[in-house]
Structures are given as C-alpha cells and as structure tokens.
Amino acid sequence: MAAGDIAWVLMSSALVLFMTPGLALFYGGMVRAKNVLNMLMMNFFTISIVTIVWVAVGYSIAFGGDGGGVIGTFNDVGLSGLAGEDLLFAMFQLTFAIITPALISGAVAGRMKFTAWVMFTALWAVLVYPVVAHWAWEGWLLDLGAIDFAGGLVVHINAGVAALALVIVLGPRKGFGREAFRPHSLPLTLLGTGILWFGWFGFNAGSAFAANDLAVNAMVTTQIGASLGALGWVLAEWRKTGAPTTLGAASGAIAGLVAITPAAGFVGPGSAFVFGLAAGVLCYGAVSLKFRFGYDDSLDVVGVHLVGGIVGSLLLGVLAQASINGVDGALYGNIELLWFQFVGVIAVLAFSFVVSWLIATVVDRTVGLRSEQNDELEGLDIALHEERAYILTESR
Amino acid sequence: MKLVVAYIKNFKLDDVKDALKKAGVSGMTVSDVLGFGRQSGQTEVYRGAEYNVDFIPKVRIEVIVGDDMVAPTVDAIEVSARTGDIGDGKIAVLDVGEIVRIRTGERGVDAL
Numbered sequence: 322m323a324a325g326d327i328a329w330v331l332m333s334s335a336l337v338l339f340m341t342p343g344l345a346l347f348y349g350g351m352v353r354a355k356n357v358l359n360m361l362m363m364n365f366f367t368i369s370i371v372t373i374v375w376v377a378v379g380y381s382i383a384f385g386g387d388g389g390g391v392i393g394t395f396n397d398v399g400l401s402g403l404a405g406e407d408l409l410f411a412m413f414q415l416t417f418a419i420i421t422p423a424l425i426s427g428a429v430a431g432r433m434k435f436t437a438w439v440m441f442t443a444l445w446a447v448l449v450y451p452v453v454a455h456w457a458w459e460g461w462l463l464d465l466g467a468i469d470f471a472g473g474l475v476v477h478i479n480a481g482v483a484a485l486a487l488v489i490v491l492g493p494r495k496g497f498g499r500e501a502f503r504p505h506s507l508p509l510t511l512l513g514t515g516i517l518w519f520g521w522f523g524f525n526a527g528s529a530f531a532a533n534d535l536a537v538n539a540m541v542t543t544q545i546g547a548s549l550g551a552l553g554w555v556l557a558e559w560r561k562t563g564a565p566t567t568l569g570a571a572s573g574a575i576a577g578l579v580a581i582t583p584a585a586g587f588v589g590p591g592s593a594f595v596f597g598l599a600a601g602v603l604c605y606g607a608v609s610l611k612f613r614f615g616y617d618d619s620l621d622v623v624g625v626h627l628v629g630g631i632v633g634s635l636l637l638g639v640l641a642q643a644s645i646n647g648v649d650g651a652l653y654g655n656i657e658l659l660w661f662q663f664v665g666v667i668a669v670l671a672f673s674f675v676v677s678w679l680i681a682t683v684v685d686r687t688v689g690l691r692s693e694q695n696d697e698l699e700g701l702d703i704a705l706h707e708e709r710a711y712i713l714t715e716s717r
Numbered sequence: 718m719k720l721v722v723a724y725i726k727n728f729k730l731d732d733v734k735d736a737l738k739k740a741g742v743s744g745m746t747v748s749d750v751l752g753f754g755r756q757s758g759q760t761e762v763y764r765g766a767e768y769n770v771d772f773i774p775k776v777r778i779e780v781i782v783g784d785d786m787v788a789p790t791v792d793a794i795e796v797s798a799r800t801g802d803i804g805d806g807k808i809a810v811l812d813v814g815e816i817v818r819i820r821t822g823e824r825g826v827d828a829l
Contacts, residue, residue, distance in 0.1 A: 501761075501769075501770065503761065503763060503770075504763055558765060561765065562762045562765060562767065564762060566762060566763070568763055569764070572764060605764075605765065608764045608765060609766070612766070621764060
C-alpha cells in the first residue's frame with residue numbers, strides 16, 4: 322500500500338472514530354436535561370465495549386476469510402498475525418463497528434438500564450454487526466451483486482431496524498405521545514451534527530481505502546448529500562408547520578448523509594442531489610410514523626437511519642453509474658441491480674430484526690432492559706450515574 | 718411596610734429597574750419564573766411534532782418598601798412594564814411583618 326493511501330486511511334479511521342462522540346452530542350442535545358449524561362455515556366462506553374469485542378472476535382467473524390458466504394472464520398481472533406494493510410483495515414472497520422450500535426442508543430433514550438445497554442451492545446457487536454458486514458462486503462450479498470459502498474445496509478439499515486426491534490421489547494417512555502419530550506439543548510445537537518458531517522468524510526471517502534479518484538468522488542457526493550438533505554427536510558417542514566427549524570436542518574443533513582453512504586463511490590455529483598433531497602423529504606415524513614404506530618423510537622433512529630438507508634440503497638439500484646465505479650443501475654440499463662439492492666435490503670432487515678429482537682429478549686429476561694420507574698421519572702443521570710450535567714446555581 | 722411583587726415580561730426588566738431607581742427604591746430581587754395567565758401558552762415544533770407549552774417565561778420582581786413608598790413603587794412598575802399587549806403581567810402588594818438587616822441587626826424601616 323502506498324504511503325499516501327496509508328496516510329488517508331489512518332486519518333479516515335480517526336475521522337470515523339470522532340463521529341461517535343459527535344453522535345453523542347447530536348443525541349444528547351435532543352434528550353431532556355435529566356438524561357443527557359446517560360445518553361452521552363451510552364455512546365462513549367460503546368467505543369470501549371466494541372473495541373474489545375471487535376479485537377477479540379468481531380473482526381474475524383466479519384473479515385477473517387469466508388465460511389460459505391455467511392460468516393467469516395475464527396482465524397483472526399485477537400487480530401493475531403495481522404500487520405500492515407490488514408491491521409489498518411481492521412482499525413478502519415472497527416470505527417464502523419463502534420458507531421453502528423451507538424446509533425441504536427438514540428431509540429432507547431431515557432428508560433434503559435445501563436447494564437442492559439452494555440450487554441445488548443456487546444452481544445449485538447458479535448452476533449449481528451459482523452455477520453451483516455460479512456454478507457455485504459465479503460460474502461453472499463456481494464457475490465449476488467448487491468453493492469454498499471460505505472454502509473447503507475451494514476450500518477444504517479442494520480442499526481435502524483435493530484433499534485425498532487429493541488424499542489418494541491423495551492416499551493415506550495412513560496408519557497410517550499402525551500407529554501412534550503423537548504430537546505434540552507439544540508446547540509449541542511448542531512455541534513454534534515457538525516462533527517458527524519466532518520467525520521463522514523472519513524466514513525465515505527475513507528471507504529475507497531485509498532487516496533484516489535474514487536475517494537475524491539465520495540467526498541464530493543457526501544457533501545452534496547448532506548447539503549441537499551438539510552435543504553429537503555427544512556423545505557418540507559417549513560411548508561407543513563410554518564417554520565425552518567435548526568433541528569430540521571440537523572436532521573435533514575444526517576438523513577442526506579445516511580442516504581448517500583451506500584452510493585458515495587458509485588454515483589456522481591449530479592445523482593447525489595437526488596439522494597440528498599429524497600432523503601430529506603422522505604425522512605421528514607417518516608419521523609411521524611412512530612406516533613401513528615405507537616413505538617417510542619425516541620430520537621428517530623428508524624425514521625432517519627432505517628428509512629434513509631433504504632432510500633439510499635434502493636436509489637443506488639437506479640442511479641449507479643459504471644463510469645464512476647464499474648456498476649450501472651436501472652436508469653442506465655441494468656435493472657438487475659435494483660433487484661439485488663432490494664434483496665440486500667430485505668435480507669438485512671429480516672436478519673437484523675430477528676436477531677436483535679432475540680438479544681433484546683434475552684437481556685430483558687436476565688438483567689432486565691427497563692430502568693426502575695422512579696429512576697426514569699427522576700432522570701437516569703442521577704439514578705444510574707450519580708451525576709448531573711448542569712450545576713448552574715450554588716443552591717442545588 | 719409592604720412587599721411589592723410584580724410578574725412582568727422579560728424584556729421589560731431593564732425599564733422597570735430604571736423606573737424603580739428613579740422612584741427612589743433602594744433594592745430589588747429578581748427571579749426567572751414560568752407561568753400562564755390569559756396569554757396562555759405557546760406552540761413549539763420539534764421534528765414535526767407540535768407541543769403546546771403552557772408555561773411561558775416571565776420575570777418576578779420583589780421590592781420591600783415603607784408604607785409611604787408603596788404608591789410610587791407600584792406606579793413606577795405599572796407604567797414602565799406596560800406594553801398594552803396581553804401578557805404584561807400583574808402587581809401584588811402584601812403586608813410585611815418584620816424586616817431584619819442581617820449585617821447590623823437593624824429592625825423595621827431602618828433595615829430597608
């Protein structure tokens with residue numbers, strides 16, 4: 322591997338790792354002030370948990386050779402024997418394995434036991450993430466012809482549908498649908514959005530795994546996706562409720578980034594406009610579904626990541642262009658790709674939902690998923706972490 | 718001695734403070750409070766979900782004055798806090814039994 326390539330992937334690993342604290346702030350600003358530390362801690366601690374799990378077995382299951390297209394092997398347990406390019410790849414992929422379960426935390430805000438979160442993420446990082454990563458980037462989905470440049474299937478659909486399964490087992494917050502659960506600090510959310518956007522260049526352009534033309538293309542499409550996502554969401558809400566909101570701009574940018582993720586290295590700048598705009602508008606529509614169906618996906622992991630991931634993965638089946646990265650989509654005469662993308666979406670939805678639901682159920686039956694009701698009412702910061710985020714007066 | 722309590726619009730605080738100083742009031746206490754009256758609440762929208770927030774921010778002022786200063790104090794607040802719109806607030810006048818200046822131990826009007 323050339324020195325320039327190594328340098329870019331090292332840098333990209335750091336960029337993607339930085340997304341998880343960014344995500345913590347993005348989510349932390351959206352919860353009530355009594356739960357913000359719990360939200361930050363769920364994200365921050367996921368870095369440690371997944372690092373341990375990934376080094377131990379996760380990487381090997383995902384990328385350590387191939388066992389019939391379904392899972393890897395146990396040849397690379399403990400990353401033993403890996404060096405140079407392979408070790409760099411393991412590090413880069415670790416940062417993806419971290420942020421994917423961290424994404425799920427937004428759905429369970431304000432009511433999950435911390436021990437249960439630790440158990441869930443540790444099990445999920447072994448039983449779900451590496452398997453889906455293997456399918457899409459090494460195994461049968463790749464062989465079939467489905468494409469996923471930086472994790473539309475592996476990261477966003479996977480985390481989004483896992484979040485849905487988890488909140489179905491966990492149940493809604495007390496007062497869901499009746500009380501106003503208002504974001505306590507939108508400036509934190511906007512800061513987190515900026516960090517995510519910044520880190521996403523490592524996520525998408527780093528997925529070229531080289532400092533080359535494809536990385537440049539991915540960076541440009543990423544920028545366009547984010548910008549158009551914010552524009553689409555804000556225009557939609559402005560029309561519907563009469564105000565352009567900061568939370569709408571932040572959410573739309575993330576939705577656009579999600580949708581362009583599978584496509585960043587398969588479509589050109591022109592198509593990226595479509596990904597961003599479609600994701601911004603459709604995800605805005607999707608975040609109200611939780612009220613209609615009664616599942617408390619607190620910070621809209623389903624509405625943004627699951628829906629945005631599906632939008633991106635299917636649009637890719639239409640708009641992929643061989644001139645960018647060797648694969649044409651339906652618009653350019655290759656209708657088959659849309660079918661492969663559809664199969665990929667359905668396979669990940671089904672597998673991740675079922676296994677995530679099983680893990681959630683097992684954790685619920687053993688340590689219990691749900692925090693005590695009094696802890697939920699008092700706030701998880703004091704009840705579970707014995708800290709408060711904001712001490713603004715001398716008297717309290 | 719009386720305790721004059723007023724609930725006013727936040728952005729009127731500086732005007733009211735200046736008017737009270739001009740009227741000869743020697744001190745005041747201010748706190749941020751939430752409440753509703755005839756103005757009722759306001760609507761906030763987060764990711765398309767609209768919430769009616771019943772309590773809106775107001776500022777509460779407390780001034781303790783001798784009996785001779787009650788009328789000028791109330792007048793000063795009334796004039797300076799008024800915008801003419803709904804939500805300008807209320808003024809209440811309460812009896813005060815005793816006042817102690819902690820530093821010196823003075824009692825009553827001398828402590829003001």
